[in-house]
Amino acid sequence: MNIKLLCLSFFKEHKINYYFRSPVIIFNCLYCKNEIKLNVENGEWNCNNCSKKGNLFDLKDLITKGYISKMIYNPRKEKNKIKQAIKLIKNEINDPKIQAKIDEINQQVELLFIYFVEKESG
Numbered sequence: 001m002n003i004k005l006l007c008l009s010f011f012k013e014h015k016i017n018y019y020f021r022s023p024v025i026i027f028n029c030l031y032c033k034n035e036i037k038l039n040v041e042n043g044e045w046n047c048n049n050c051s052k053k054g055n056l057f058d059l060k061d062l063i064t065k066g067y068i069s070k071m072i073y074n075p076r077k078e079k080n081k082i083k084q085a086i087k088l089i090k091n092e093i094n095d096p097k098i099q100a101k102i103d104e105i106n107q108q109v110e111l112l113f114i115y116f117v118e119k120e121s122g
């Protein structure tokens with residue numbers, strides 16, 4: 001198993017909220033909750049805020065000692081929430097003109113997301 005898969009499965013297994021943007025996993029520092037990055041090529045991370053650093057095994061150690069991370073902003077999850085809300089609104093509207101406008105907004109959200117997120121994450 002390569003380091004990248006090991007890292008990703010670690011975050012999934014321990015239900016740590018993360019966002020993967022190759023080659024880094026973005027998550028909250030287990031000490032200070034600052035947003036930090038773990039490089040999946042070597043499993044190493046460091047925090048600019050509290051200066052703690054380590055590797056995947058140190059994280060495993062922290063988890064077993066009971067440190068728990070909180071939510072980070074996940075663009076993909078947020079986009080899905082927006083699209084759900086748009087869908088709900090569309091279902092409440094009977095005017096085809098407004099429905100068409102809502103479809104247009106939905107498209108714009110998708111394009112904006114692709115522009116900012118998917119292009120960067122490769």
Ligand SMILES: [Zn+2]
Nearest residue numbers: 029032047050
């Ligand atoms: Zn920190």
